[in-house]
Amino acid sequence: xxxxxxxxxxxxxxxxxxxxxxxxxxxxxxxxxxxxxxxxxxxxxxxxxxxxxxxxxxxxxxxxxxxxxxxxxxxxxxxxxxxxxxxxxxxxxxxxxxxxxxxxxxxxxxxxxxxxxxxxxxxxxxxxxxxxxxxxxxxxxxxxxxxxxxxxxxxxxxxxxxxxxxxx
Numbered sequence: 001x002x003x004x005x006x007x008x009x010x011x012x013x014x015x016x017x018x019x020x021x022x023x024x025x026x027x028x029x030x031x032x033x034x035x036x037x038x039x040x041x042x043x044x045x046x047x048x049x050x051x052x053x054x055x056x057x058x059x060x061x062x063x064x065x066x067x068x069x070x071x072x073x074x075x076x077x078x079x080x081x082x083x084x085x086x087x088x089x090x091x092x093x094x095x096x097x098x099x100x101x102x103x104x105x106x107x108x109x110x111x112x113x114x115x116x117x118x119x120x121x122x123x124x125x126x127x128x129x130x131x132x133x134x135x136x137x138x139x140x141x142x143x144x145x146x147x148x149x150x151x152x153x154x155x156x157x158x159x160x161x162x163x164x165x166x167x168x
Contacts, residue, residue, distance in 0.1 A: 012127070014037075014038050037071070039053060039129075048077065050075065052074050054073075071095050077089055085124055089119065089122065090118070094116070095112060099111025110140055128164060133159075134161075139153070139154070
């Protein structure tokens, strides 16, 4: 998407939908933007308030909750900029997927647990994130359930940094 423009509709809860996707936008990019979970509170909050959100992240081609990892996140409004335009928030959460849930493929069962931590800055006028730093730690147990049965432990560390420029 570098060098391309896209229009998003951002809901009050912080979820997003890509508008007017054209041939330049791949289905994966469209799914990325449209799959952004709600992050903002359902009610007005004051500094030091917290709220929680739960989202399901697909781990296979199926998009239902049985084929997803559950992400439960607590957000905290830490402070506002001196002019009140920017809101600074911290994030702490958990990721889990029960290995007894639906298979991720014909022969693989995956159980996972992990954490999400970080901070985000939101432009309050536009209601959109202008900066974020997120760290995700996941430990997974991948089990091959057909002969020969085998198990593999996987540790994943993801660091996501984002900066957004809001066009005038």
